[in-house]
Amino acid sequence: MNVHVALLHYPVYNRQGEIIVSSVTNLDIHDIARAALTYGVSRFYLVTPLEDQLKLIQRLLSHWREGPGSARHPERKMALGLVTAAASLAEVVGIIKTDCGQKPELLVTSASQADATLSYSEARERIKQGKPVLILFGTGWGLTKEVLAMADSTLAPIRGSSDYNHLSVRSAVAIILDRLMGSIKER
Numbered sequence: 001m002n003v004h005v006a007l008l009h010y011p012v013y014n015r016q017g018e019i020i021v022s023s024v025t026n027l028d029i030h031d032i033a034r035a036a037l038t039y040g041v042s043r044f045y046l047v048t049p050l051e052d053q054l055k056l057i058q059r060l061l062s063h064w065r066e067g068p069g070s071a072r073h074p075e076r077k078m079a080l081g082l083v084t085a086a087a088s089l090a091e092v093v094g095i096i097k098t099d100c101g102q103k104p105e106l107l108v109t110s111a112s113q114a115d116a117t118l119s120y121s122e123a124r125e126r127i128k129q130g131k132p133v134l135i136l137f138g139t140g141w142g143l144t145k146e147v148l149a150m151a152d153s154t155l156a157p158i159r160g161s162s163d164y165n166h167l168s169v170r171s172a173v174a175i176i177l178d179r180l181m182g183s184i185k186e187r
Helices: 027-038 052-067 068-072 074-080 089-100 120-128 145-150 169-181
Strands: 003-008 043-047 083-086 105-108 131-138
Touching: 003 169, 027 043, 027 052, 027 074, 027 089, 043 089, 052 068, 052 074, 052 083, 052 105, 068 074, 068 131, 068 169, 074 105, 083 089, 089 131, 105 145, 120 169
Parallel strands: 003 043, 003 131, 043 083, 105 131
Antiparallel strands: none
8 A cells, every 4th residue: 555644743722822833752653653564554754844843753763673672572663664754745755756656645633523525435436546645643732724725534533422522632642543544445
């Protein structure tokens, strides 16, 4: 499959609706990389413009890919092998375009039903076509309007059985990957 996932730390909103750069978290890196490998994602991008955060990501990845963590946890080494740090969404799109020979289709996620333009079954059909697809997830309080406007499509939001709707991004990524790529061969 030619599916890529990006976790944007900028530009995202804070709870006051201001555009911010959110902090990279160790749990997001590990858990999303493991979900990405489980579901056959080609690459998982961490996007932050902050140089110190990019260095932190590289240090963490080095520990698990070549350092002491690589021998102790080879499964984690495999998962973290999917991770690429990037300074911007434009950089990610450029990498995919170079690697795949074409610009990826951008699918964004949003908790708002009003933004939805694509069902999961429609998105699965697009994935089966084999063209590169980049699924964007936001940290903080979500992707900015500018990022949402760049998208080719917006996936339907995750809805539970209660009115509570504030999943961690790690949980949202896992649910969405399962909906899009879980047992895709059998569907």
